[in-house]
Amino acid sequence: MKANLVDRRAVLKTMSAAAAAAFAARPQRTAAQQVKWSAGTEAPKLRAPADAADCHHHIYDAKYPVDPRSTLRPGDASVEDYRALQRRIGASRNIIVQPSTYGTDNSCTLDALVSFGPTARAVAVVDTSISDAELKRMNGLGVRGIRFNLAQAGATTPEMIEPLAKRVNDLGWHIQVNASAAKIMEINDILNRVASPIVFDHLAHIPEPDGTAHPLFGVVLALIDKGNTWVKLSGAYADTKVGPPSYSDSSAVARAYVQKAPERLVWGSDWPHPGERDNKPDDAILFDLLLDWAPDERVRNRILVQNPEALYGFPKSA
Numbered sequence: 001m002k003a004n005l006v007d008r009r010a011v012l013k014t015m016s017a018a019a020a021a022a023f024a025a026r027p028q029r030t031a032a033q034q035v036k037w038s039a040g041t042e043a044p045k046l047r048a049p050a051d052a053a054d055c056h057h058h059i060y061d062a063k064y065p066v067d068p069r070s071t072l073r074p075g076d077a078s079v080e081d082y083r084a085l086q087r088r089i090g091a092s093r094n095i096i097v098q099p100s101t102y103g104t105d106n107s108c109t110l111d112a113l114v115s116f117g118p119t120a121r122a123v124a125v126v127d128t129s130i131s132d133a134e135l136k137r138m139n140g141l142g143v144r145g146i147r148f149n150l151a152q153a154g155a156t157t158p159e160m161i162e163p164l165a166k167r168v169n170d171l172g173w174h175i176q177v178n179a180s181a182a183k184i185m186e187i188n189d190i191l192n193r194v195a196s197p198i199v200f201d202h203l204a205h206i207p208e209p210d211g212t213a214h215p216l217f218g219v220v221l222a223l224i225d226k227g228n229t230w231v232k233l234s235g236a237y238a239d240t241k242v243g244p245p246s247y248s249d250s251s252a253v254a255r256a257y258v259q260k261a262p263e264r265l266v267w268g269s270d271w272p273h274p275g276e277r278d279n280k281p282d283d284a285i286l287f288d289l290l291l292d293w294a295p296d297e298r299v300r301n302r303i304l305v306q307n308p309e310a311l312y313g314f315p316k317s318a
Contacts, residue, residue, distance in 0.1 A: 033088050036081040037074075037272030040282035046291050048090030049301045051317040053308035056201065056234045056268025057082060058099040059112040067103025069154050074101070077272040079115045085271050089287045091304075093314055095144075097176070098125040099274060100152040106138070113142050121312040123147050123176050128160055132167070139171050144312045145199065150179035150187075158187045162194060169196035174230070174311065176200075181207045181216045188219055197228045199311070202235030202270070203257070208249045209241050212256045224261045230311060231257055233303065234268035236289060237281055245285050246292075254293040262299045266307050 034041050060077045098109045106124045113122045123145040148156045165175045174197035204220045223229040233254050236247040273280050294300040
């Protein structure tokens with residue numbers, strides 16, 4: 001009897017310690033905080049669930065060489081700066097996306113990935129000259145995809161999609177596409193041929209004011225129906241004609257995706273919002289858009305937790 005009591009106390013003590021450690025590891029949202037490259041200071045209304053993932057942000061540091069072909073060259077946005085954003089919105093997992101600024105030199109992204117540790121993953125940019133050994137090295141660090149940024153002049157071209165998609169598919173990676181509506185329509189045949197999963201940035205850049213009536217929306221849904229395509233609920237400001245705080249035109253597209261395929265969506269902040277050079281958005285407002293886009297809490301949690309686990313290989317939440 002005494003032995004059982006001691007064992008029970010030991011188990012309870014271990015459980016309490018584990019719970020305390022998990023709580024401490026989760027970013028604690030603050031009531032009001034200024035975050036670099038973000039407007040506003042208030043915390044969002046939406047309380048992030050445990051293990052919520054921000055599936056699209058960038059890191060910039062002037063100590064890394066820029067690609068001479070790049071056109072977007074924002075100021076420094078460090079790991080510590082981003083951690084302040086995590087504290088503000090409450091997300092604890094994150095996906096670092098290699099920006100066009102550095103071309104195929106992934107040093108800044110990979111160094112940030114190491115700094116963040118196991119709660120982070122990354123999407124790199126490579127061309128066809130990359131070796132299998134380097135792909136395997138990046139896989140070991142936590143890279144889970146490669147990006148084709150066809151919206152910006154730079155390191156990748158449509159011709160690289162098929163050969164690279166085949167190589168990264170063997171690692172279980174996806175290809176990520178950032179491109180205008182016209183470009184996505186142009187490469188649709190290529191996208192229908194690749195075996196690897198496909199992830200579209202920023203609502204797939206469905207043009208406004210056409211929104212879901214634009215042919216591209218049907219093209220993206222057809223790819224989703226094939227079972228290997230995902231869309232990032234990010235960049236509400238990228239194609240809006242309405243603007244903040246509702247982004248009502250982009251919001252209509254986001255809601256349509258949620259209604260059609262909630263199992264193929266992830267959310268991203270797009271911090272530090274490199275395309276918005278003059279007026280940075282309020283990240284609390286951007287996060288709260290999920291309350292409108294996915295009013296069902298179970299669906300929101302799927303978008304923020306379970307879907308990123310499936311796409312990026314995070315451990316399953318308890």
